[in-house]
Amino acid sequence: MIEDINFREATQDDLPEITAIFRDTIRAVNSKDYSEKQIEVWSSGADKIKTWQDRIKKFYFLVAEIDQQIVGFSYLKNGNYLDGLFVHKDFQRQTIASKLLRIMESRVSMNGFDTIKSDVSITALPFFDSHFYEVEKKQKKSLKGLVFENYIVYKDL
Template identity: 40%
Template structure:
């Protein structure tokens, strides 16, 4: 597996991975209506183009296939961190996260924050994040629970 910086040509594959991961990996923590509402975020082309233009993007690849990605916004916010359903528990999220944290440290950030799903919360805790608060996010009329988390660097 290799990790490289992302670019606009990665967007279509990122969107597929985003939706597939939510569908398959998060189904134990969210009901079908919540999954569909969350996945609909892929339809917000303007938001994703902003991600591609403004965020630090890392892409994990294995055998010329995208197996994960992570984005860092404003130098201290982990916006997106997704790993392909067939590559869970292989250390990919940890490697992506560690590279994003290294970038934040190089930018002299004092902390990292993230809004994370129920599914991702144990991973972020294992990386040293603490829950600041539980949140209810309304997406297209559907409530989803997530957590505002923070880590001091």
């Protein structure tokens, strides 16, 4: 059970830790649901430094920390669109994502929306299901010529 967990907004200095979590979690956790090629292409998104700098600058971007180590992150786009939620591969199933999601849902309400939306991986669907998200549709997304299946989900707050 985790005790001293802290949440704060990300800064540009966090970029190396955030992109490392993105890369390593996809390779270690999402790899059970996607092909080797898909994992390679998806995790290489960690190298798009400018994209990550912009996300930290423009979005509501939170990190979760334990003993000053970043163990998860999430960011919200356009007020009510949860665009990313990743937990460090060595800290899975310790309620970190649930805690991040709760903060994001409160933020969405504070932003004046009554629905939160996201598109989520096959891997993350059971997590969102356990938080009472509904599937709007299953979709196919194209990335560097590869097709990825995922789900558009939403929850009325």
